[in-house]
Amino acid sequence: MEITTYFEEYEIGDTRETFGRTITETDFVVHAGHTGDFFPHHMDREFMAKSEFGQRIAHGTMVFAIGVGLSATVINPAAFSYGYDRLRFVRPVFIGDTIHTKLTIARKQDDPKRPGSGRVFEKVEVINQNDDVVLACEHIYIVERREENA
Amino acid sequence: MEITTYFEEYEIGDTRETFGRTITETDFVVHAGHTGDFFPHHMDREFMAKSEFGQRIAHGTMVFAIGVGLSATVINPAAFSYGYDRLRFVRPVFIGDTIHTKLTIARKQDDPKRPGSGRVFEKVEVINQNDDVVLACEHIYIVERREENA
Amino acid sequence: MEITTYFEEYEIGDTRETFGRTITETDFVVHAGHTGDFFPHHMDREFMAKSEFGQRIAHGTMVFAIGVGLSATVINPAAFSYGYDRLRFVRPVFIGDTIHTKLTIARKQDDPKRPGSGRVFEKVEVINQNDDVVLACEHIYIVERREENA
Amino acid sequence: MEITTYFEEYEIGDTRETFGRTITETDFVVHAGHTGDFFPHHMDREFMAKSEFGQRIAHGTMVFAIGVGLSATVINPAAFSYGYDRLRFVRPVFIGDTIHTKLTIARKQDDPKRPGSGRVFEKVEVINQNDDVVLACEHIYIVERREENA
Amino acid sequence: MEITTYFEEYEIGDTRETFGRTITETDFVVHAGHTGDFFPHHMDREFMAKSEFGQRIAHGTMVFAIGVGLSATVINPAAFSYGYDRLRFVRPVFIGDTIHTKLTIARKQDDPKRPGSGRVFEKVEVINQNDDVVLACEHIYIVERREENA
Amino acid sequence: MEITTYFEEYEIGDTRETFGRTITETDFVVHAGHTGDFFPHHMDREFMAKSEFGQRIAHGTMVFAIGVGLSATVINPAAFSYGYDRLRFVRPVFIGDTIHTKLTIARKQDDPKRPGSGRVFEKVEVINQNDDVVLACEHIYIVERREENA
Numbered sequence: 001m002e003i004t005t006y007f008e009e010y011e012i013g014d015t016r017e018t019f020g021r022t023i024t025e026t027d028f029v030v031h032a033g034h035t036g037d038f039f040p041h042h043m044d045r046e047f048m049a050k051s052e053f054g055q056r057i058a059h060g061t062m063v064f065a066i067g068v069g070l071s072a073t074v075i076n077p078a079a080f081s082y083g084y085d086r087l088r089f090v091r092p093v094f095i096g097d098t099i100h101t102k103l104t105i106a107r108k109q110d111d112p113k114r115p116g117s118g119r120v121f122e123k124v125e126v127i128n129q130n131d132d133v134v135l136a137c138e139h140i141y142i143v144e145r146r147e148e149n150a
Numbered sequence: 151m152e153i154t155t156y157f158e159e160y161e162i163g164d165t166r167e168t169f170g171r172t173i174t175e176t177d178f179v180v181h182a183g184h185t186g187d188f189f190p191h192h193m194d195r196e197f198m199a200k201s202e203f204g205q206r207i208a209h210g211t212m213v214f215a216i217g218v219g220l221s222a223t224v225i226n227p228a229a230f231s232y233g234y235d236r237l238r239f240v241r242p243v244f245i246g247d248t249i250h251t252k253l254t255i256a257r258k259q260d261d262p263k264r265p266g267s268g269r270v271f272e273k274v275e276v277i278n279q280n281d282d283v284v285l286a287c288e289h290i291y292i293v294e295r296r297e298e299n300a
Numbered sequence: 301m302e303i304t305t306y307f308e309e310y311e312i313g314d315t316r317e318t319f320g321r322t323i324t325e326t327d328f329v330v331h332a333g334h335t336g337d338f339f340p341h342h343m344d345r346e347f348m349a350k351s352e353f354g355q356r357i358a359h360g361t362m363v364f365a366i367g368v369g370l371s372a373t374v375i376n377p378a379a380f381s382y383g384y385d386r387l388r389f390v391r392p393v394f395i396g397d398t399i400h401t402k403l404t405i406a407r408k409q410d411d412p413k414r415p416g417s418g419r420v421f422e423k424v425e426v427i428n429q430n431d432d433v434v435l436a437c438e439h440i441y442i443v444e445r446r447e448e449n450a
Numbered sequence: 451m452e453i454t455t456y457f458e459e460y461e462i463g464d465t466r467e468t469f470g471r472t473i474t475e476t477d478f479v480v481h482a483g484h485t486g487d488f489f490p491h492h493m494d495r496e497f498m499a500k501s502e503f504g505q506r507i508a509h510g511t512m513v514f515a516i517g518v519g520l521s522a523t524v525i526n527p528a529a530f531s532y533g534y535d536r537l538r539f540v541r542p543v544f545i546g547d548t549i550h551t552k553l554t555i556a557r558k559q560d561d562p563k564r565p566g567s568g569r570v571f572e573k574v575e576v577i578n579q580n581d582d583v584v585l586a587c588e589h590i591y592i593v594e595r596r597e598e599n600a
Numbered sequence: 601m602e603i604t605t606y607f608e609e610y611e612i613g614d615t616r617e618t619f620g621r622t623i624t625e626t627d628f629v630v631h632a633g634h635t636g637d638f639f640p641h642h643m644d645r646e647f648m649a650k651s652e653f654g655q656r657i658a659h660g661t662m663v664f665a666i667g668v669g670l671s672a673t674v675i676n677p678a679a680f681s682y683g684y685d686r687l688r689f690v691r692p693v694f695i696g697d698t699i700h701t702k703l704t705i706a707r708k709q710d711d712p713k714r715p716g717s718g719r720v721f722e723k724v725e726v727i728n729q730n731d732d733v734v735l736a737c738e739h740i741y742i743v744e745r746r747e748e749n750a
Numbered sequence: 751m752e753i754t755t756y757f758e759e760y761e762i763g764d765t766r767e768t769f770g771r772t773i774t775e776t777d778f779v780v781h782a783g784h785t786g787d788f789f790p791h792h793m794d795r796e797f798m799a800k801s802e803f804g805q806r807i808a809h810g811t812m813v814f815a816i817g818v819g820l821s822a823t824v825i826n827p828a829a830f831s832y833g834y835d836r837l838r839f840v841r842p843v844f845i846g847d848t849i850h851t852k853l854t855i856a857r858k859q860d861d862p863k864r865p866g867s868g869r870v871f872e873k874v875e876v877i878n879q880n881d882d883v884v885l886a887c888e889h890i891y892i893v894e895r896r897e898e899n900a
Binding site: 321327330331334335336337338339340359360361362364365366368369370372375381382383384385386387388389437 | 471477480481484485486487488489490509510511512514515516518519520522525531532533534535536537538539587
């Protein structure tokens with residue numbers, strides 16, 4: 001679905017939550033194969049049985065990519081992704097955990113280089129089946145102002 | 151390979167470069183299927199032919215995950231990944247581009263919560279075949295001090 | 301997204317169109333590997349160069365599965381999928397074609413076994429970049445009546 | 451293997467059964483990624499634990515594509531696939547179920563548009579490890595007559 | 601399909617050829633991801649443009665696995681695979697090449713440890729679209745004698 | 751990493767061991783889809799429950815491809831792979847087994863056709879979590895002599 005939302009229309013505190021998705025052993029194997037990271041932390045059950053975690057843990061890049069991917073449902077043609085700040089791996093994700101993503105409009109500011117646009121900072125929290133945040137970051141969008149498109 | 155490197159042994163300015171990898175149409179399709187993000191920017195050749203880019207562009211999360219994955223060759227058992235700062239999508243990546251990653255030890259600081267460890271900030275630059283940086287970020291590691299392990 | 305729509309609320313003639321998706325050589329290879337159908341019609345460029353098509357053609361089951369998948373954006377908790385009628389492979393799909401799906405509420409009828417529900421028949425047309433229908437079928441849903449949920 | 455079989459040679463009641471195949475969690479994840487349908491019915495263990503099924507259920511399009519794929523062992527150069535009728539999802543398929551496909555020549559008729567060919571209707575039944583039919587449909591082939599090739 | 605063939609029934613010189621299959625860039629990416637071998641010989645177009653081959657070359661293990669896989673059409677319940685001898689990578693396989701496999705019963709001998717069985721040596725040749733052998737090896741089966749099953 | 755090692759520098763008896771990797775059901779499904787070998791030995795849980803193994807067993811070509819892939823960490827630009835001898839499937843590999851690979855320089859000899867190079871024979875042993883060898887073979891490299899590069 002495509003919905004145009006201008007800078008002025010983002011409301012601080014607005015929140016949305018995605019569907020959930022169970023992270024499977026398949027996802028671990030696919031992510032290793034996709035990125036080339038076959039570190040035993042993600043791939044070796046015996047090695048991890050002796051670790052503090054007791055089992056394999058998900059790649060941080062996978063939790064990030066899937067957590068963000070869950071939110072890809074509506075295209076805003078007036079916005080593009082500038083980057084992410086303060087990406088933190090708060091808790092491990094294990095095979096069989098079910099995650100969803102909660103997104104909250106955190107703050108807005110002028111864009112120093114683009115007077116016709118502003119910056120929207122969206123707080124991204126990936127949350128597991130125990131309601132624990134496993135990954136957090138801030139997504140920065142550059143969004144056109146409505147007045148510029150009037 | 152596993153090589154133990156303590157906090158004291160990281161030298162500011164040390165740099166390493168990974169092998170290269172051509173980003174294929176397959177990677178686009180695999181990443182969409184892995185994350186669930188099938189936005190037409192990545193998947194619809196006709197739609198993108200009319201865009202400013204003229205062609206499909208890679209998911210930012212894919213350039214990040216593969217760019218970081220290329221560096222996963224040596225395990226340091228004295229370190230773990232804390233997170234990433236200032237992740238920026240500097241230029242688009244197209245089907246057929248060849249990327250590699252350059253990693254530079256940028257700075258070090260005490261860890262406020264862990265006296266036995268310090269923080270190492272590694273600058274990560276994903277670079278294409280034209281020597282242009284396409285993605286940049288800063289990777290933060292928590293690394294044990296050698297003195298603590300003496 | 302989840303939106304409850306009862307039997308009474310489906311309007312004959314209502315239509316929606318999905319995003320587009322370019323069918324890649326990767327999709328051919330993935331579908332063969334997923335289903336086990338490695339017939340040369342889909343997998344052997346040399347064999348098909350001598351055929352009437354001049355090139356590999358997509359599996360019918362893939363055009364169906366992806367065409368239907370493109371429409372999976374909104375969940376209606378009051379409905380479930382009963383089956384499909386008159387599934388026809390109207391034109392071949394080639395590597396590089398871009399398809400999208402058009403869905404039209406075609407007709408409604410009482411459900412002979414479920415008085416609290418009715419049947420909604422949705423016409424499904426998968427359409428390529430030349431606006432040609434490549435696959436058509438009719439999707440049958442069993443949908444609860446609003447009166448039953450009042 | 452390639453075996454030419456003309457319209458006259460199909461015998462009503464002839465039957466064949468395929469090898470079996472266990473439907474794995476991997477197949478669920480691959481099918482979601484291949485089609486873009488990440489609905490929680492197939493992907494969210496927690497969500498489905500509370501449903502009438504108690505667990506994730508397979509995509510209908512996957513049971514169809516794999517069920518048909520299991521039968522792709524012999525090419526008949528005198529036939530091509532016209533479509534499917536009365537595709538019904540009779541029972542859910544769960545992770546770990548083992549399915550195979552039973553194919554029965556059900557009926558034959560003249561092709562209204564192609565005097566040199568006829569239509570063969572093959573009943574397709576996908577059956578699980580408890581001998582329950584989980585999916586049924588009728589596959590329609592257009593098959594050349596032998597007399598036309600004499 | 602399952603066909604029982606006893607040791608006595610293998611005829612020296614008997615030959616069969618498989619369907620063909622075009623080796624795609626997707627296969628390169630899938631094999632790297634499946635095995636973890638991301639060497640630039642297979643993955644880096646720029647690196648290989650400067651090599652004697654001028655382009656990426658297939659993993660030897662992939663040509664072997666797919667070449668052997670093409671022959672997996674008939675199960676002989678009286679035989680099992682013992683191993684392979686003299687596996688040689690005769691010529692490179694490039695993206696877009698189409699391969700098929702030719703299998704020839706080369707020789708038979710008594711099995712030194714299993715009097716009720718014998719060894720069948722099948723010559724395996726993977727051949728490209730120019731009729732050049734790209735990979736050769738000898739597959740060794742242990743096959744039960746008919747007399748033992750009389 | 752790239753490290754040049756000449757023929758003279760290979761020492762008989764030198765050994766290295768790779769990281770471990772758990773072989774998952776996903777790997778079984780990926781390998782079947784990659785090679786087209788869907789034999790019930792690898793794919794049908796019900797069929798194998800009645801076999802001597804009691805469960806699905808890995809494709810021999812997969813244990814070989816992954817076992818070799820685990821060793822792909824250092825490129826020697828002075829060497830290329832000539833082939834493999836005496837590839838034997840010593841024990842079955844089951845879903846959930848964890849394998850690693852041990853490589854030992856076994857012997858060296860002149861290359862009959864290339865006076866500037868020699869042949870290095872590396873013993874390859876794929877070993878499971880019980881320290882049992884599951885697959886063994888000998889890898890033959892053609893390696894340049896240092897004197898030729900002086």
